[in-house]
Amino acid sequence: MTLLRVEGLVKEFHMKPPRGSRRQKRVVQAVSGVSFEVARGETLGLVGESGSGKTTVGRCVLRLIEPTAGTVEFAGKNLAEVDFEEMRALRRKMQIVFQDPYASLDPKMTVGASIAEPLVVQGIDGNHEQKVVELLELVGLSADHAHRFPHEFSGGQRQRIGVARALALDPELIILDEPVSALDVSIQAGVVNLFGDLQKRLGMSYVFIAHDLSVVRHIADRVAVMYLGKIMEIGDAETVYEKPTHPYTKALLSAVPLPNPRVERSRTRIMLEGDVPSPVNPPTGCRFRTRCWKATDLCAMQEPPLQIRAGGQMSACHHPEA
């Protein structure tokens, strides 16, 4: 059953020129027509390099920023059409966990107060203290942590606090925006396991946004690969990782260093030239063509639509990999 449906999502940012500059006003299209669905209890991984628009997609879904165009449907409701009060009620069901747990916690509030805040804001009655203890234990912390302040915790523990707060309102969807990128690997493993355990127990859906492809492979059921504001390839995670059909997916996967020297030294790598072009002035046609070794004139003239491939995934390429 579909919980979240995103259709033709577009987000433009208007950048004012610096004062006194004669430069024209510029428009950055961070997300250009992105569509995907997330089923109940499913994890969709959203991967891409910086500037691919993955974080912007996450924020548009929650309406933390207003999309320029397109629809976001959550549990059958079009979020663009609901009024303020209804949106507020819907927000209970959709939460977000950010990358930097230190920045997302108020240093002057006890951890217990931070975790209980969503309950207060949403006007939920009942024993908040009891709920806070339950939440702390759910994320692998203990009841006496409620009276401490964020600075008393390590990075991994702080991220668990952020997760506890996101869980306070029993959400159906959690956007995880680079939730383990700031953590050391030995700590990261515990937090990644926690996400899996919580999903098994509580059945919520995740949109897991990350640039670390190995972590996404581990946690995601399906994965969407983004490049310059567009989805290049989307499908079952194992299929996309094992049999990528878009040249960008293939290059991206081959660039990820694997912690296995034998494999690392024997595999052939696709070395992409140059950097990601500026989203202010993206290439015509296929956005990846300027770095693609398969690009032809067709790629410059016509933007390839997402098409279904043999493995069942969709990719947007005129010359897909077999």
Add this chain to the structure above:
Amino acid sequence: MADKVLEIRDLRVTFHTPLGPLTAVRGVDLDVHAGEMTAVVGESGSGKSVSFLAAMGLLPKSATVEGSVVLNGEQLVGASPKKMRSVRGRLMSMIFQDPLSALNPVHKIGSQIAEMLRAHQSMSEKAALSRAVDLLEIVGIPQPGDRALQYPHEFSGGMRQRVVIAMAIANSPKLLIADEPTTALDVTVQAQILEVIQRVQAQFGTAVVLITHDLGVVARVCERVNVMYAGRVVEKANIMNVFEHPTHPYTKGLLASLPQAGVDRLVPINGFPPNMLQPPSGCAFRPRCEHATDACAATLPDLRPVGDSMSACIRANELTVKS
């Protein structure tokens, strides 16, 4: 075995903080051989960067540095600032995670590289500028002649890192220390920069120390690995042994916590790194180690040979036999 370029012995670095003395590096022994790519891996706070900032003489005066750092036969601990200035950039260079902070925003790239050349060699400005363009070409910057006349803000992150590498190798140093050089870069650009470092190493015979937390990067480019934990080297081995026959419980834990294809559940290391203001007695990894015994609390273990590796675990031999 190739010649030693750098020999660090019993290096200790102490910072004097308002909360008391903090010993971030607690007796590091480490060798770098000519022409080799050596990894120094460890998590945040393990002392990997501080060890090499100390070797470069780049720590603030308030930090106490003890022990021995011998570069190319010269002792650097206690060397005069003048001596250090002549060593840095000539015999040994260092590049960092954020290349923008290493570049002057108001000078052209070409003249910044030329300045580096003229600081250590007697060269005309014209010759230095033309050499700067050659260097930009070596690190793979297209149209180096035009790019040399541009400013740092006109370069992308990956291109800036190339510029900094060009600057670091300008005087053909014996040793290049790369401190998380690709951490801030996207993975496709990271692949390019690693390739540049490898190419430079091969072309100039420079020994490279790669400081990183990314074991994938280590697996790709390094020959020798030093694993650091809580201010000490806990395992020293060649690349294959580290990944295939790790001897220290921390190294084993680190490898087990990595997400890899076919692994269903990750195995984190319990607990978290020690507070270096009050490190635990004996082995610093003891509170997180499932094999710890009373004996581990009694002495600070030194590196000892275990198979072909060196391991700072008193139980390494018996644990290796078991597994």
